Amino acid sequence: MLTLPPFEYHAPMELADALALLQKHAGKVKLIAGGTDLVPNMKHRLFMPEHVVGLKQISELNGVRGEGGFLVIGAMTSIADLARNPRVALLFPSLARAATAIAGPQLREMGTLGGNLCLDTRCVYYNQTHFWRKALGYCLKKDGTVCHVVKGGQKCVAAASNDTAPVLLTLGASVELASPNGRRAIPLEEFYVADGVANTVIEPNEILTKVRVPIPRAGLVTGYQKLRIRAAIDYPSLCVAVAAQQQADGKLEWVRMVISALGSKPHTVKRLEGFQGRALDAATIAELGQAAHRQCHPLTNINVETGWRREMIPVFVRRAFAEAMK
Amino acid sequence: MGVFGRPEKQLVALTVNGERHDVALEPRATLLEAVRYTLGLTGSKQGCDKGDCGACTVLIDGKPMLACLSLAIEAQGRAVTTIEGLAKDGKVSPVQDAFDVCGALQCGFCQSGMMLSATALLAKCEKPNREQIKDALAGNLCRCTGYTQILNAVEVASGQRSVAERDERPTTQAQAAAK
Numbered sequence: 001m002l003t004l005p006p007f008e009y010h011a012p013m014e015l016a017d018a019l020a021l022l023q024k025h026a027g028k029v030k031l032i033a034g035g036t037d038l039v040p041n042m043k044h045r046l047f048m049p050e051h052v053v054g055l056k057q058i059s060e061l062n063g064v065r066g067e068g069g070f071l072v073i074g075a076m077t078s079i080a081d082l083a084r085n086p087r088v089a090l091l092f093p094s095l096a097r098a099a100t101a102i103a104g105p106q107l108r109e110m111g112t113l114g115g116n117l118c119l120d121t122r123c124v125y126y127n128q129t130h131f132w133r134k135a136l137g138y139c140l141k142k143d144g145t146v147c148h149v150v151k152g153g154q155k156c157v158a159a160a161s162n163d164t165a166p167v168l169l170t171l172g173a174s175v176e177l178a179s180p181n182g183r184r185a186i187p188l189e190e191f192y193v194a195d196g197v198a199n200t201v202i203e204p205n206e207i208l209t210k211v212r213v214p215i216p217r218a219g220l221v222t223g224y225q226k227l228r229i230r231a232a233i234d235y236p237s238l239c240v241a242v243a244a245q246q247q248a249d250g251k252l253e254w255v256r257m258v259i260s261a262l263g264s265k266p267h268t269v270k271r272l273e274g275f276q277g278r279a280l281d282a283a284t285i286a287e288l289g290q291a292a293h294r295q296c297h298p299l300t301n302i303n304v305e306t307g308w309r310r311e312m313i314p315v316f317v318r319r320a321f322a323e324a325m326k
Numbered sequence: 327m328g329v330f331g332r333p334e335k336q337l338v339a340l341t342v343n344g345e346r347h348d349v350a351l352e353p354r355a356t357l358l359e360a361v362r363y364t365l366g367l368t369g370s371k372q373g374c375d376k377g378d379c380g381a382c383t384v385l386i387d388g389k390p391m392l393a394c395l396s397l398a399i400e401a402q403g404r405a406v407t408t409i410e411g412l413a414k415d416g417k418v419s420p421v422q423d424a425f426d427v428c429g430a431l432q433c434g435f436c437q438s439g440m441m442l443s444a445t446a447l448l449a450k451c452e453k454p455n456r457e458q459i460k461d462a463l464a465g466n467l468c469r470c471t472g473y474t475q476i477l478n479a480v481e482v483a484s485g486q487r488s489v490a491e492r493d494e495r496p497t498t499q500a501q502a503a504a505k
Contacts, residue, residue: 002375008333009353009399032397039356039395040376052353054400080389104465105443106380109389110396232464 002043002129011054015061015207018053019180022205025051031207033076034111036103037119045130046120046142061114061209064088070212075114080105082113082164091215092171094222094241094324098163101226104233114208117165117175117188121158121196121264122235123149123301141197149301156196159261159301161235165192166258166266167224170243173213177206185212189268196264196301219246219253221280223324225316227261229304236261237304240292240316242324244280251277257288259313262298269295285321289314338399342367343411349398357401358382358393361408369409369438373467380466383439384408390446390465409438412445421445424483425476432470439466444480453484 012018022029030049032038033056041047055061061076064085071091073082082088083099102108102116125139125148138144140156147153165188173188188211191200202208222243228234239260245253255275260266269292278284293313298306335350342361349364358375361367361384373381375394382393385407412419418426421444431437440463447454447462454462459480468476481487 001372003359004354004356006332006352006354009336009397011400032400035395035397035400036377036392039397043376052397054397056400104380105462106383106390106392106465107377107395109386110391232461 002040004039004042005045005048007049007052009052009054011057013057015058015178015209018055018058018207019178019205021051021053022207023180026204029053031055033115034078034107036107036111037115041120041127044128044133046126055207066215067212069215071215073113073211073213075112075117075208075210077113078109079103079111079113079116079164080108083108092167092213092222094167094224094243094320095164095171095213097323098167098224098226098239098241101224101236102163103235113164113211116162117168117191117211118200118202118208119160119162121156121199122161123156123158123196124303125149126158149299155194157264157299157301158196158199160192160199160264160266161261162266163224163226163236163239166239166241166260167222168211168213169258169266169268170222170241170256171213171216173211175211176209177202178209179203179206183209192265194263194265199264217245219248220244221246221321221324223320223322225320225323227309227312227316235302237302238262238298238309238312238316239266240313240320242288242317242320244321244324246280250279252280252284255280255288257292257317259292259296261302262296262309263301267296280321280325285318286314288321289317292317336399339402340365340398340406341404342406343408344405351398353397353399355398356394357384357396357398357406360398360401361393361406367408367410371435371438373435378467379436380439380443381436383442383466385442385446388446388449390443392465407442407445409442412441419445421448421480421483424479424489427489428475428479428482430472430475430479432468432472436466436468436470440468440476444483447480448484453486454480456481 028050032052032054062074064073079099079102089096126141140147149157168188174185176185225240226236227238241258244255257269258266298309338351340347371381373379377395383390384393387404421441443463443466459477
């Protein structure tokens, strides 16, 4: 039995009120969306906020709608609603697939897109009870000074474990962050940083309000593959998201691959410009797989063998493109 | 703040199985703690208590959710259904009946959650196929690993299988008789 630490609860109806609460209780407040990440983490005493601000009542954070050349998805849209949204399935099959691959049915009904994008990084030495962590002398990410993954490591390497992030990165999405000073939109590419302690640039006084995904042109193909121990419910041990824009003649205009769940930030595979103008055939896909494999070096931040996670990269790149071309 | 520096209890209006309960709860009380320890509805089980096992599954506005990760205070104004709410007028629901006749339980600890997930599935899909049933029950773990009977029970509840229909695998007696 795991009890929550005590806190005061607030349920503002307006975004402005939520932002004011964040400001007022700065340093002692947490936002709760679906609660599927925050509640277990609070039960493990990873967070002990004095105040918790619920976002469920704020209607402007809900819903999926078209806006100009973008599909705008409210941060409080549940993962299940995202997974069964017909427009998402039609425009971004890889996003629908990633949403379907998150956790189990109950957690998908509860969890939200904004929550998934802001998911705390995960590590075998971090997602444990207070008793467990104390017995080990804590760790770099929380309460301690030592990293148990990288001996002598000074930088936390807990894994980014969100399924929607790599997909939205391949789709060129941006996020809107609201603060008492106004709103800013930043490309998702700039949202994540390679720091396992806090792997996003979101400020403590900001709320992620919506995600904007550019509606694709004809010829965009997308795919998502996820490696996990139990194929129905687990967090990813490796995720591979791919997107390729093909011209009318089938030649590649650009190709993007994002590999995640290995390090503290989803890794956008670099130097893929050379693939422009090539056909997306088996040889090209094999080369893309090798390019991704060369750039990724998983660590033992989760309890799954690192060698296996790395060797599955080219396999999953192949499967992701096979799914994309279906 | 109340005594001992704890936030004071608040009056929380929960609608559980169609009945309204006004209960005094600390904001940190989970929906599971509220139904089990305040309302005495102990059919919802406390398993892992951190969202892995699905034993605490309840329906919130008809959708299967985990009571152990839901704040009771956030369930206000929403219709909560626990296992105690499935039977109507003293008669068990088709899902409960099917679990009974199929022997879809061993220790029974996962059973409430399983039956609520199954109920939610059948409410939106009358005749789910085996894959759909597996997907819908993926978030409910059975430590006894009695999954086959559980999946069969959902097929029985949806009228796609008769109780007498055995698995493809012949029983030991049938194997002996065939020799």
